[in-house]
Amino acid sequence: MTRHPVSPARHWRETPLVHVFSPMQRFVQSEAASGLVLFGATLAALVLANSPLAASYDAILHTEIGVAVGPFELRESLLHWVNDGLMALFFFLVGLELKREALVGELASPRQALLPALAACGGAVVPAIIYTAINWGGPGASGWAVPMATDIAFALGVLAILGSRVPWPLKIFLTAVAVIDDLLAVLVIALFYTSGLNLIALGIGLGVLGLLAVVNLVGIRTLTIYAVLGIIVWLAFLESGIHATIAGVLVALTVPARNRIDPAAFLERANALLVRFQEGCPTDGRMLTDEQQEGAILALEDACEAVQAPLQKFEHLLQPWVAFAVMPIFALANAGVVLPTQGLSAEALPVTLGIVVGLVLGKPIGLIGTTWLVVRLGIARLPAEVNWRQISGVGCLAGLGFTMSLFIATLGFAEADLLEAAKLGILVASLSAGLIGYGILRLVLPAPTLSSTAQ
16 A cells, blocks of 8 residues: 655644644735735835826825714824724734743743844844935934834735745744744834823823733633723723833733633533433434523633633734734835935935835845854754845845834824835835845745645
8 A cells, every 4th residue: 555645734734732822824815825915015106196096095194083982082194093993902912922921932941042132133123224324323323223124914925925945934033033023113203102191191191901900810801891990901001101002012011911710720621511402402403502502502602712812813803903903004005105306305315225225135134144143153043944044035125114104204203205105115125125035035945846836
C-alpha cells in the first residue's frame, strides 16, 4: 500500500499546538483580508479629494454631530467622531491583542519576544531620528513620530498576495513587530501628544479604571459592565486633554483574560450534557426538544460562555468590525490628500521628505540593523525557517506606516498645509515600501510547490 505523506496543513490541524496558535492565525488571516478593503477606502478618499466632489467631501467631514444626555452635550465634527471615537475601538482591540500576546502568545516568553521587541524599537527610533534631522528647527519638527509605526493590515495584506510561499514564522515575526510598534505609538501619543490636562476629568477616568480593575479581581465577567464603564473612561479622557484613544488601550488591559472554568472541566461537563441530551432524544419524530433536552442545551450554552474569557469574546466580537469598518472609515476620512499641482512649499517639503526617507529607508535600516546586531551578539536567534534575505524584505515592508502614521499626523500638525504634506508623504512612502518589500520577498521566497498551491 502506498502511504501518502501528510500535508503540512493537515498535520497542523491535527497537532495540539493549534490551540495555542490559532488565535494568532485567525488574526493574521483577518488583518490580511482587511488590507484589501483598506486599500479600496484609501483609493476612494484620494479620488474624492481630487474630483469635483472635493468640496462636498470636505463639508461632510466637517459636519457637526452632537449627542445630548440631560444637561451633558458632546458636539464634534464627523472627522473628530471618527478619529476620537471609532479609533478608540481600534486602540481597544490593540490593547486586547497586546494583553493576549503578552499572556499566551508570541510575547509571552521573554526570550521569544526579545527579537521582535528590539527589532521594533530599532525600526521606530531610526526613522524618528532621520525625520528630526531633516526637520530640525523647522515648523514640521512636531511630526517626528509619524514615520515610526507599521500598518499591520497593509503589511499582512502584501504577505497574503505571496500566499503559501511565506513561512509561518516570518508572518509571526512581522505581526509581533507591528504589535510592538503599536504599543510604542500608544506610549508616544500618551507622553508627547497630550496638552492642557483637566485634572478633574483625568481623576474621574483613572478612578473608573480602578473600578474596572476591581470588577476584574472580584470575578465579574459580564461584557456589558466593561463596555459601559469603558465608555465612561473614554468620555473622561476625552475631556481630560489626554487623547481619548489611550483610554481604549487602558480599558482593554482591565478586561479579564481568565475563564470561569478550565477546558478540562468544560469538556467533562459538555460530554455529560450531551449524554443527557441523547437520553432525552424523542423517538416519535417530534420537531421540538423535550424538557430534558432543553435543560441540557441551556446548561451547555452556559458552559460555552464560562469557558471563553471576556478578552476572547471582545476580540471575536470587535475584530471584523475594526478590520472591515473602523479602519476603512478612518482611511476614507483621513487619506483624502489634495495632490499638489505646483509642488510643495518650502515649509511643507521637509515634512514630506522626512516621512518618505524615514519610512522607506529608516524603517529597514533600523529594523534589519537591530535584528542583525541582536543575533550577532547572541542575544536572540532568527525564527526557524527564516533567513536574512527574508528579514530584509520584511524590513522594507515595515515601512508601510499608513493607519497609525496618519493618526499621529492628525495629532502632530495643526496647520492644514503641513498635515496635507504629511499625508502625501505617508501615501508615497507606504506605496514605495509596499512595492519594494513585495519585490524583495517575491525574489527571495521559494516558488510555491504544486501541493501547497492545491491547498
